[in-house]
Amino acid sequence: MSVPDAQIYPYATGPAAVTAATHQDPQDLVFWTGWFCPASQRVWIALEERGIPYQYKEVNPYKKEEAFLRINPKGLTPTVEYKGKPLVESLVLLEFLEDAYPSHTPRLLPADPYERARVRLWLDHVSKQVLPAFFKTVQAQDKGKQEEELRAYYTALRKLADEVKGPYFLGQEFSLVDVAIAPFVVRDYIIEEHRGYKREEVGSGWKEYAEALEKRDSVTRTCSDKEHYEPIYGRYLRDESQSETAKATRAGRAVI
The missing domain is CATH 1.20.1050.10 (Glutathione S-transferase Yfyf (Class Pi); Chain A, domain 2)
Structure with missing residues (x-):
């Protein structure tokens, strides 16, 4: 979701900002996100729900980092960079997390x-x-x-x-x-x-x-x-x- 508007606050606030601050260390999984994006929040909820280690990267809607645009030229969030390889689309990412981190519980897809x-x-x-x-x-x-x-x-x-x-x-x-x-x-x-x-x-x-x-x-x-x-x-x-x-x-x- 891309929302280029001068009124948009560029960074997470409130509880989201507190959560983001605790996930700044480098990890195998880099979570490129926009706090305002509901599709991004889906992935964030899953990461938090399952306790998966991740590095939070806020995408500034006004000045997107070159590193982000290299892995996602469209500049859309959410994007996950997993061991240097990019993946996109929130529902795809949710299932990817289930497959890539099977030992982290709770699982969000039932076993049956x-x-x-x-x-x-x-x-x-x-x-x-x-x-x-x-x-x-x-x-x-x-x-x-x-x-x-x-x-x-x-x-x-x-x-x-x-x-x-x-x-x-x-x-x-x-x-x-x-x-x-x-x-x-x-x-x-x-x-x-x-x-x-x-x-x-x-x-x-x-x-x-x-x-x-x-x-x-x-x-x-x-x-x-x-x-x-x-x-x-x-x-x-x-x-x-x-x-x-x-x-x-x-x-x-x-x-x-």
Whole structure:
């Protein structure tokens, strides 16, 4: 996700800044990230959840380091540099961490083959149904269109909510489905304030699920102060953003 805007605060703040400060030593895995990017937060949550050693590298949206651009010429986050080799795309990175660090627990993909497949199916639902509806709701300008997109967002969330065993998607076990949706749950106050969204309207225990996610330690540790998110989403709310996510939303593509 790329967000070149003069109002964006360039560095993590709050709990995220504290977490970042503890991961400055060189490691086999270098995590190139933007604090504002929900896709990056997914990977960060997984790293923290599983206790994987990593070096945190904040990508300044105004002046991207040459070292970063060499491994990712598009300059998009998240990017992982593993033993000098780059990898991108948040959902790919989440599965990579499962494979590259099998001894670090908890695992976020279940051991049972059926449940693993089920997790992947619902990750697909998040990418192809939930997130496009989220960003369409944010970017819609006409009042009628906003209400239409919000209804579609509720529908996508209800399908997911009906599968949640509670308190997390698989029950007590925290999984990649939870990781994938959590950054958008902690940002849903944006559409609550500007588009009339209410967690209660989803039903099927969604409000309780959302509250469990935003209270998860790995989620809270990777969140910056809320005041710095608002300027970023202002550009989406006005449908002015030229980020890859905004372009994908306009084109009707999946958001990963």
